[in-house]
Amino acid sequence: MVATPFFALLFAIIETSIVFFAGQVLETGLQDSARLIFTHQFQDANGALSVQQQMQKFRDDICPRLIVLFKCEGIEFDVRTYPQGTPITINDPISGGNYDNSSFTFQLPSPGSNATVVARAYYRYPLYVTGLGYNIANIGRGGSDSKRLLAATAAFHVEP
Numbered sequence: 001m002v003a004t005p006f007f008a009l010l011f012a013i014i015e016t017s018i019v020f021f022a023g024q025v026l027e028t029g030l031q032d033s034a035r036l037i038f039t040h041q042f043q044d045a046n047g048a049l050s051v052q053q054q055m056q057k058f059r060d061d062i063c064p065r066l067i068v069l070f071k072c073e074g075i076e077f078d079v080r081t082y083p084q085g086t087p088i089t090i091n092d093p094i095s096g097g098n099y100d101n102s103s104f105t106f107q108l109p110s111p112g113s114n115a116t117v118v119a120r121a122y123y124r125y126p127l128y129v130t131g132l133g134y135n136i137a138n139i140g141r142g143g144s145d146s147k148r149l150l151a152a153t154a155a156f157h158v159e160p
Contacts, residue, residue, distance in 0.1 A: 012134040015127065019136065019148055022069045022125055027152040029065035033058060034119040034154035037079070043108050055106040062121070070123055078104040078120045081113075084157070088118060094149060099124065099139045114160045121152045 036042035046057045055077060063072040078101075082088050093100055101122070109115040124147040127137055137146035 011129045015129040023150045025069050026150050029062050030121040030152040031154050033062040037117055038156050051106050074123055076101055076122045079106045080118050081107045081109045082116045084114055094138055097141055109158045112160055114157055116157050119154045123150045125150050
């Protein structure tokens with residue numbers, strides 16, 4: 001009689017710790033990859049490519065850092081450049097429990113600019129223990145396909 005609630009609680013604790021660890025891995029991976037934009041290494045190497053190709057190159061850089069906990073095709077990016085002194089608005093991609101990535105873009109600063117760049121990475125992390133009544137999902141909560149949206153952000157002024 002005690003075993004069922006004990007194991008349910010144990011699995012909920014394990015899942016929560018894995019989700020928080022995965023969030024930290026995503027944050028560290030984005031910080032490391034965004035540093036290439038900060039130092040202009042990414043723009044210098046990939047400036048002549050299309051936006052889709054640049055996004056794929058960025059994914060190719062970040063994926064080896066995250067491969068332990070994530071599937072690379074599930075990682076999504078929103079990289080925006082703001083002129084210096086411009087107010088920065090960051091919108092939440094979750095609205096009413098639904099995930100909306102339609103406004104995501106991949107916009108790199110122009111050469112020689114000292115603009116502000118906000119790079120964000122998102123991953124919809126699957127949850128398994130939510131069926132036992134413990135629910136940390138923020139996408140599709142209460143449904144059979146509930147997930148936790150993990151987000152990482154790096155904001156910086158680009159070196160001229």
